[in-house]
Amino acid sequence: MLWRTLALMVVASCLSLWVVWAQSEKRVTIELKDAPIVDAFDQLFRAAGENFILQPGVPKEQRLTMRLVDVPFEKALNFLCDLAGLKWERKENIYIISAKPQPFIFFQQPPFRPSPAPHPPLIGPSPVPKELERFITPLMGWVKQFVLPTITVFMRCPKCGESIQRACPQCKRPIQPHWQFCPFDGTRVAPIPEKCPKCGEPLKGWKIEGEVKILGATLTPVEGDVAIFFTPREEMTLQVLDEQGNLLSERKLAAEQRYSLRLSELLGRKPEVGVPYRFRLLNKEGREVATVSMIVRR
Structure with missing residues (x-):
C-alpha cells in the first residue's frame, strides 16, 4: 500500500513539472x-x-x-x-x-581493366640521314654478323639459269627482297628486276633459304617442311603455288587470329624436298600484297 502511494506521488510530481515547463x-x-x-x-x-x-x-x-x-x-x-x-x-x-558542414562525398572509381595492347603499326623503310652515318659506321660489323647468316636471297632465271642476288650498289652486301635501302650505309637500292639481265626472260620470284619475315609472317624451314607463324591484322588469303604458278592450296585467314601452320598441312601431303614453293598473300579485295618462294630442305 505504501509503495502504491509513493508511485502515485512521483507520477503526479512529473505531470505537474511537465505542465509547468510546457506553460513556460x-x-x-x-x-x-x-x-x-x-x-x-x-x-x-x-x-x-x-x-x-x-x-x-x-x-x-x-x-x-x-x-x-x-x-x-x-x-x-x-x-x-x-x-x-x-x-x-x-x-x-x-x-x-x-x-552546416558539408558532408565528404567519396566517389568510388570503377575497377581498372587494362585494355589489350594494340599491334604496333607497320612502318616502311626510310633513308638514313647523313648525320647518322658516323654513328652507324661503327655498328656495321655487328649488323653484318646479325643479318647475313640469317637469310640468303637469290633469284634464278628459269630459262638460262642465271643466278641474280640483290645487293647494295655501294657496299655490295646482299639485302632482302623487300628492302628499299641498305641497312649498312643507307643507300637506296634499285627495285626488284622483272627480267633476267642476261637473256631477258621474265623473272617469277625469289628463292629463299633460311627464315624470312614478310608482312609479319614468319616462314621457317624445319625438317623437310616449312613452318608458318602469322597473325594478320586484317582478313587475308594465303595461297601456295608451284614454280609454274599453279595454285596448290588456299587458306582464308581471319583478322587478329594467331596461326601456326605447316606447308604439309596446307598441301595435305608431305612437300617435295628441293622443290621451290611460292607463298602468296592476298588482301580481302583479292589483291596480292606479298609473295615469296622457299625451297624445302632436308
Missing part, C-alpha cells in the same frame, strides 16, 4: 512570404524576445516562405534552420546560427 516554453507566430533569410530570423527572434547572431558563411541570398501559428520557439527555429540548411547552438543565452 515560449511560443511564437510568424508568417513569411518570399522573405530574405535575415528578415526571417529577425522576425522569429523578435517574436520570442531572444538574441541571435548570424555567423559568416550563412547564405543571406536565400528567401523563405512559411507560416507558423502558436508554435514552440525552438521547434520553429529548427524548422527555419532545416529549410535554410543551417544549424544553431545556444551559448550564454545567445543563439548562434551558422552553416
Whole structure:
C-alpha cells in the first residue's frame, strides 16, 4: 500500500513539472512570404524576445516562405534552420546560427581493366640521314654478323639459269627482297628486276633459304617442311603455288587470329624436298600484297 502511494506521488510530481515547463516554453507566430533569410530570423527572434547572431558563411541570398501559428520557439527555429540548411547552438543565452558542414562525398572509381595492347603499326623503310652515318659506321660489323647468316636471297632465271642476288650498289652486301635501302650505309637500292639481265626472260620470284619475315609472317624451314607463324591484322588469303604458278592450296585467314601452320598441312601431303614453293598473300579485295618462294630442305 505504501509503495502504491509513493508511485502515485512521483507520477503526479512529473505531470505537474511537465505542465509547468510546457506553460513556460515560449511560443511564437510568424508568417513569411518570399522573405530574405535575415528578415526571417529577425522576425522569429523578435517574436520570442531572444538574441541571435548570424555567423559568416550563412547564405543571406536565400528567401523563405512559411507560416507558423502558436508554435514552440525552438521547434520553429529548427524548422527555419532545416529549410535554410543551417544549424544553431545556444551559448550564454545567445543563439548562434551558422552553416552546416558539408558532408565528404567519396566517389568510388570503377575497377581498372587494362585494355589489350594494340599491334604496333607497320612502318616502311626510310633513308638514313647523313648525320647518322658516323654513328652507324661503327655498328656495321655487328649488323653484318646479325643479318647475313640469317637469310640468303637469290633469284634464278628459269630459262638460262642465271643466278641474280640483290645487293647494295655501294657496299655490295646482299639485302632482302623487300628492302628499299641498305641497312649498312643507307643507300637506296634499285627495285626488284622483272627480267633476267642476261637473256631477258621474265623473272617469277625469289628463292629463299633460311627464315624470312614478310608482312609479319614468319616462314621457317624445319625438317623437310616449312613452318608458318602469322597473325594478320586484317582478313587475308594465303595461297601456295608451284614454280609454274599453279595454285596448290588456299587458306582464308581471319583478322587478329594467331596461326601456326605447316606447308604439309596446307598441301595435305608431305612437300617435295628441293622443290621451290611460292607463298602468296592476298588482301580481302583479292589483291596480292606479298609473295615469296622457299625451297624445302632436308
